[in-house]
Amino acid sequence: MWEPDGAEGHVGKVGVLLEDGTVPGPVYIDIGSGSYVPSFTDWWYYDGVHRRPLADRMRAVCACGWQCETTYPIDRKRVPRREPYLYDTSAPEKDWEDHTRRINAAAVPLPEDVARLISRIRERLDDIEDTDPLTALRIVGALDAVVESDGPYVTRAHTDEEIATALGSTEKALAARLRRYDNTRY
Incomplete structure (x- = not known):
């Protein structure tokens, strides 16, 4: 899995295609320890062994549903x-990185002064967290208080799709965030 930098919820991975161009379902492997049979979608499980499908091509896919054509x-x-x-x-x-760059490019940019402040806060937290974790936690708590007080107000005038695009987020990741902001919305 590839974790995005700034494109919340846009987790990427290698997807596979079979020889006929279809996308296979999950691979189930009976490990013989009861009624639970785990499933896997990692590309290397599609190796044709033990009657598993044999994938012959790979491509990037994203949790948002995007699938690369290449x-x-x-x-x-x-x-x-x-x-493997x-x-x-x-x-x-x-x-996939190109996909997330396009997502980030479509997001609303942070004002430069705010981006600098956030960067300074992150640097300061990095300095403090190893030597004084309780102070670092207090700082995070203060930031959470700002989010909790302002979040509900700034989300009300827009649709979920508009907000997700503005934040460079998936709607699923956005729903989790908005539940924190406003309990009446979800």
């Missing part, structure tokens, strides 16, 4: 048998 072949001869996660998936990751 696909890349999976060279099964180069996939390390015991450590070491296989080079940098091309799909770059595609």
